[in-house]
Amino acid sequence: MAEHSHHVHDRHGPEAKRALELEALLPTAGRDREIARGLEYGLQGADSIVDRSIPTFSRGELPHYAGINTFLKAPFVEDVRRCGEYDVAILGAPHDSGTTYRPGTRFGPQGMRRISALYGTYSFEFGVDLRESITICDLGDIFTIPGNIEKSFDQISKAVSHVYASGALPVVLGGDHSIGYPTVRGVAEHLEGNLGIIHFDRHVDTQETDLDERMHTTPWYHATDIPNVPAKNLVQLGIGGWQAPRPGVKVCRERETTIMTVTDCVEMGLDVAAERALEVAWDDAEAVWLSFDVDCLDAAFVPGTGWPEPGGFLPREVLKLIRRVAERGLAGIEIVECSPPYDNADITSLIGTRVVCDVLATLVSGGLLPRTKA
Numbered sequence: 001m002a003e004h005s006h007h008v009h010d011r012h013g014p015e016a017k018r019a020l021e022l023e024a025l026l027p028t029a030g031r032d033r034e035i036a037r038g039l040e041y042g043l044q045g046a047d048s049i050v051d052r053s054i055p056t057f058s059r060g061e062l063p064h065y066a067g068i069n070t071f072l073k074a075p076f077v078e079d080v081r082r083c084g085e086y087d088v089a090i091l092g093a094p095h096d097s098g099t100t101y102r103p104g105t106r107f108g109p110q111g112m113r114r115i116s117a118l119y120g121t122y123s124f125e126f127g128v129d130l131r132e133s134i135t136i137c138d139l140g141d142i143f144t145i146p147g148n149i150e151k152s153f154d155q156i157s158k159a160v161s162h163v164y165a166s167g168a169l170p171v172v173l174g175g176d177h178s179i180g181y182p183t184v185r186g187v188a189e190h191l192e193g194n195l196g197i198i199h200f201d202r203h204v205d206t207q208e209t210d211l212d213e214r215m216h217t218t219p220w221y222h223a224t225d226i227p228n229v230p231a232k233n234l235v236q237l238g239i240g241g242w243q244a245p246r247p248g249v250k251v252c253r254e255r256e257t258t259i260m261t262v263t264d265c266v267e268m269g270l271d272v273a274a275e276r277a278l279e280v281a282w283d284d285a286e287a288v289w290l291s292f293d294v295d296c297l298d299a300a301f302v303p304g305t306g307w308p309e310p311g312g313f314l315p316r317e318v319l320k321l322i323r324r325v326a327e328r329g330l331a332g333i334e335i336v337e338c339s340p341p342y343d344n345a346d347i348t349s350l351i352g353t354r355v356v357c358d359v360l361a362t363l364v365s366g367g368l369l370p371r372t373k374a
């Protein structure tokens with residue numbers, strides 16, 4: 001540190017200065033292992049290749065356009081019984097039978113995986129290199145049943161329950177927002193205490209039924225019916241616009257969920273808003289689940305979603321909020337309502353991927369990952 005830090009002059013911005021200093025502290029052992037494995041499995045590169053770290057077959061991060069698209073090119077773990085060997089497990093929930101307008105979120109997991117190949121494992125501002133600090137696996141997707149919401153819910157709960165019980169942090173790539181109920185159900189059954197929910201969305205998602213079924217407008221009605229998932233621990237950020245159905249609003253009022261609009265969050269200040277969200281979600285709770293609907297962002301930033309709504313958060317606002325609410329730890333996260341068939345230039349998948357990466361970096365920065373093994 002000392003020998004590097006004197007190269008970091010004081011004319012940098014404070015965040016940039018800190019970032020430059022932090023990078024000097026990061027190891028490269030994970031990268032070195034990846035290169036060695038690549039040369040062994042992928043064969044040494046052709047004689048004309050000057051950089052002798054390049055294999056013949058792409059193995060690992062480079063080139064970003066090559067390879068098999070698991071999330072962040074994490075290893076695909078076919079035997080899901082082994083997910084507990086990793087700090088983080090990515091799993092797709094390709095379920096869009098709960099959509100009430102635009103479908104297509106069954107392709108959300110693949111959309112996010114595909115664009116995640118654009119990312120390295122290092123973030124400048126965080127000063128974190130995920131490859132050097134934690135292990136991530138990609139379990140592939142849950143076998144959902146198209147056209148049968150309830151059977152899909154049972155599959156999703158069983159999958160999330162399995163991952164949570166293994167000790168790996170579940171990162172669920174949706175899927176429409178109806179999966180919020182079965183994901184929470186899969187975690188809550190392992191807790192003696194209460195599970196709080198931090199919910200980013202333009203929509204309340206608290207109706208009992210919609211179009212006669214438990215659609216993507218209904219997850220929190222059913223989740224907060226679970227005895228240890230009380231509505232008093234549900235905080236809803238970004239709600240507003242012309243798509244918050246009155247039956248759902250009535251339920252929010254009756255069950256006393258906590259709602260903060262985009263204007264509330266921005267005008268009270270993002271740090272204050274995040275602090276209030278944490279107070280509500282963690283009030284006498286054992287753990288907190290993060291449910292991130294990409295449509296909490298302004299429609300301009302998320303064309304590939306089921307119910308786009310103007311007036312939402314800006315990306316930098318949402319990323320700051322995410323960082324603050326993840327600081328106290330999470331039982332797991334889900335990214336929902338990313339519909340690649342309606343997306344432009346992968347931008348909706350990109351923000352979903354970014355939220356996952358920023359949450360993981362926050363947990364690493366705060367010492368909450370890697371998990372300590374008993």
Ligand SMILES: [Mn+2]
Pocket residue numbers: 177201202203293295296307337
């Ligand atoms: Mn929504």
